[in-house]
Amino acid sequence: MHKSRLATFAIGAALCCAGASCHNNGTHSRLIREHFIETQFVDSSVKPGDDFYRFANGKWSDTAKIPPDYPVAGSGLDVHRGIQQKLKTLLEDASKNGAGAGSIEQKVGDFYTSGMDTVLINNRGYEPVNPLLAQIDAITDIPSLMKLVAAEEKNGNQTLIGFSVDADQGNSRMNIGLLLQAGIGLPERDYYFRTDSATVAVQNAYKNYLSTLFRLTGTDSINAVKNTGTVYQVEKDMAASHKTAVELRNVKANYNKVAFAKIDKEQPNIGWTAFFRNIGGRADSVDMEQAGYYTRLNTLLQTVSIPNWKLYLRAHILKNYAGYLSQPFQDAAFSYRKDLTGQQVQQARWERICGVTDKKLGEALGQLYVKKYFPPEARQRMDVLIDNLIEAFAARIQKLDWMSDSTKIVAAEKLKAIRRKIGYPDKWRDYSRVHIDRSKYFENIVAASRNNFDFQLSQLGRQVDESLWFMTPPTLNAYYDPTRNDINFPAGILQFPFFDKDADDAMNYGGIGAVIGHEITHGFDDQGAQYDKTGNIHDWWTKQDKAKFDEKVKQIQQLYDGFVVLDSLHLNGKLTSGENIADFGGIAIAYDAFKMTQQGQTDSKIDGFTSDQRFFLAYAQAWRSKYTDAIMRMLVHTDPHSTPDWRVLGPLMNFEPFYKAFSVQPGNRMYREPKDRIKIW
Template identity: 40%
Template sequence: MRLRFGLAVAMWCGLAGGVFAQSTAAQSTSLKPLQAMPYSPSLNVADMDKSVDPCVDFYQYSCGGWIKSNPIPADQAAWSVYGKLAQDNLQFLWGILVDASKATNRTPSEQKVGDYFGACMDEDSINKRGLAPLKPLLTRIDGLKTREELVAYLPALHHEQVGNFFFGSGSGQDLGDSSQVIAFIAAGGLGLPDRDYYTKTDAKSEETRAKYVAYIAQQLTLAGEPKATAEADAAAIMKIETTLAKASLTRVERRDPYKEYHKMSVEDLGKLTPSIDWNRYFVAQNVPGVKSLNVNQPDFQKALQTELTAEPLPALKAYLRFHAITAAASSLSKDFDEAQFNFYSKYLRGVQQQQPRWKRCTRQVDNMLGEALGQEFVRRTFGPDTKAKTVKMTDEVEQAMAGEIKGLSWMGDATKQRAIEKLHMVRNKIGYPDTWRDYSKLEVKADDYFDNMLRASLFEDQRQWAKVGKPVDKNEWDMTPPTVNAYYNPQMNDINFPAGVLQPPLYDAKLDDAPNYGNTGSTIGHELTHAFDDEGRQFDGAGNLKDWWTKEDAEGFEKQINCLRDQFATYTIVDDIKINSKLTSGEDVADLGGTLIAYIAWKKATENQRLAPVEGFTPDQRFFIGFAQWACENQRPENLRVSAITNPHSPGYARINGIVTNMPEFATAFGCKKGQPMVKEAVCKVW
């Protein structure tokens, strides 16, 4: 699927990250649609391993029981507390969709989600069609006779089809004026997860590139190419992608928003990539008359120009064919789908078997029609009482954050005043959007799965392009209501907590406050802290890319976070691979700051209460155990290797042990002594 490349979307930081987002359901043929959400407490003593000294390894102490009793399901790359909740949400959505697909007197929304799901579940029809749904596009590509014809086809190709064709495009907030939406042109065109896969020279990277070339050839062969031709085309495609990768910024470089903000005219873009008629390109996307836009990576556009003018026409056509096939593979017959699974999931991430159809179809409806499906999820799972309590907690955490900013020793008064102003401008979006998305113009048919997918993708594509030249809609969400995650958007300057993440065991209205503040409170604090991390701090309260720090305070901030970077760089992810703490520092700082301010907010909220031990643990101990148990996880080594390159979040054990070692409150709660592993002599403190 073609990604949206507005920087606001690309930059937002969620608590869970890629690992948890992928852990959506356990493989089990006995699973059935849920009619009610199951209950799991937010602090579960059975998930602990009390044989471990909490002052030696707090993560194992808090999560050891969970880790032992929750092996990774065969269809997953990783498994976690977030993943198990996502499984429950997915099963519950499955029940909603089964009902919607069978009902007779349906609302328009029920018809769309029910028919989309039903068509997706009809594997026999999908398999019978084979490659047929994609053949018109492949025939069109094969019919391109000249390089000029191929380049001239790119505007229509980007508009009419899904696929990662050479570069990315879309709409996004203007980094210099966050109130307006402008067009974006971005780097893209790669089939491997990150540009580093093309540039690293270690043995595993060499093996991965060879496997990828074999996958390209396999898909081309399935589409009808002779084996020898497919292998030659695969090598040519890899050459093109390698050139594009080398011209792309690294993930660490992309943490600096200034490196991805290059506002220019269409004429200036034309000087970078003159082969493409950019005025014609924007007309094809239904946004004629674009005056200025953001080009995320100008050097990439120069490299693209070289590729479009120097690569042989057959290689360019092969590239388009492959990217059309691989983008559509999961919506085609089983042979294409399995080939894609075997490379991206089985080889790259270690997943043992394909997920059952109901999970994949349920997730796709959530992706394509998430706010139509989400309305019913919210109605059944997220009552006004839960919303009121989480809104109250959010306000309390924000007040604690304000207090911490005022007391910082390394920040001057002028910057503190601006920071407080920005904090009070943060919009708190809890549960679901105030206004639901209108899908009335999207046609969904009961017997047309591939075209449903294509129409839904184009519907979203057109919805995004239609924003260009218009004011920003600050009520919009970038996650669907059932999603088990949360995020901060620096250009919107808002924190977003979908209803899906505010369910037990993450938020548990039945339990005492301590674990809820440790878990959900620290999540709220985590997202608030992103407003002031190495990326978020570069945006002002209105969401504009603007330096509002004094030079001395900016240097002081870097000194504070370098302490945490140095600490996390010592942690091992897998084998001998250490955390790339320059990539993870934003999340690591948010984990530390978020937990501290949640602790302060909890203490303030309960200052007039007499808190008693529960289940043998003091209130302070329950706060920290609740904080730790959200991060219980198991991951496959293959997935950890991918995460080491692509994931801005540290692995679970580091996100817990690395944080509590910097909190004297933890050492006091558990009676830890100097010299024990969970006690640092010199703690890191940012907020």
């Protein structure tokens, strides 16, 4: 299913790029379970009002090392490492216990076993993809080219077409086929056009990767380099038609519902009727979200020669399957990842296969995870927290001095309509059609991918199933879905340092409370505010209120534009504005809800800190992170979230209760004059 609309919390965005883990330096000790705030990491030599992120985490930052097998270290990633260990236990037990044929234990256990059988995988070399390479060699014209593109789409291997299924943003109760820009290999379009040294290094690493893939499958070195140049130029031509990361955030500009017959007529080289027939789908209309890409693709299919398209497909087929082939292919993929992210060595094999199993058989493995590791009382405590956060936000809406009463009524209705999903799905996916053989890893990858595609396709043209999740239960993250108007908290995030059933309210409201508030606020950020309570794109604001809101959004964008991340590299305020708004709202709503609790109404101290101080420390310590320079550069260009330090400092330097809690005064670096402090929700 389509995920680009989801507004996530993103604990350690590098999770998406290179797995997740870090050295915990013994931090998960009995001391933490008793006291929760990690006072041993507080750097009291730093004034809280000068750099609160450093105050909360400074002693950790001074000693923490980024492990060689990841590009990041931090508190959230410690949690993820714990999750990975739990998944390993589950998968090893499932693989050893002789589970019944067809059971989810058999499927995930045999899948994991097949992925761990490196002797067999290495002996097979690239034999598993030879039939595909032969099919590419047999291509003679555009229709046969697009037939293979469609066949691989069904196997979860997108090349030229970015097909997905999700709610129609103009009729959110029904699913529609989405067509998204695709076709490139670098992280996003601007990587093909920037000329700074860091970007050029990534371009060269990517070209070397493609050349290596050609060489590993029998092409001599000279022609491998030549072929790579051809493929790269085709990608660059397609990238020129791509929207930028900022442009992709324009909700209305990326909703383009068109009649299927219209695009079939206007883009004959793509052959939409044949493509949909070959993937097994039917549609009267589609949402072609980045139409410029498909206009360009239609032209390129005619102007690029068939031999060059065959080189392109060969490179992309090999690139997309490299991680599932023998060690030389995995090494080639990692060599590129190393330059892109700064990760020095590959993860342990078991960690990688745990990740793949979670990705391919997520709700099968998720059932086992929830049964063993997710206590029912966590759901119950979360329900109470969410109730309090909703109540706090409702009160905040009524107190806004910039919003009219008529708009407040509609905003309150949308807030009241938000649905919640906690921990795991109430209805699990069916994996009965997936055949898993413990001796055939590559075939298992294809079978699981095909099942995921078939499930997605089964939703096309049907009423939206509001019970579906777009993250697996063990995931350390959370999200808001604007077309469903729901907030979602997988079991993976419902643990320390974000949540603990035994923690004091200051800890839980500063941790998971801020996460809940963040996701709720996404329904009212610069994107979410364009959807009504039913999930349709709809202008529910008065013109005057919308103008005031847009001005506040602009202020936040300008504030974050000024934040320096690395050397002269600044955050992109427009790219990160939605997440920044959610951070502003998240901390404010969580604080208001905390003040409803008994602890929130007292100044009693624990570990030398007042209840309010503990609330803010819990928030800041949850963001404790350290990234490689390489991954930091990539995230600034591609990730809609700000970096962890600014996710702490940006909201707090604009939040009056923080000033009071730590006596922030003029002259402190975080101090802003009251008239300059931004308050949006």
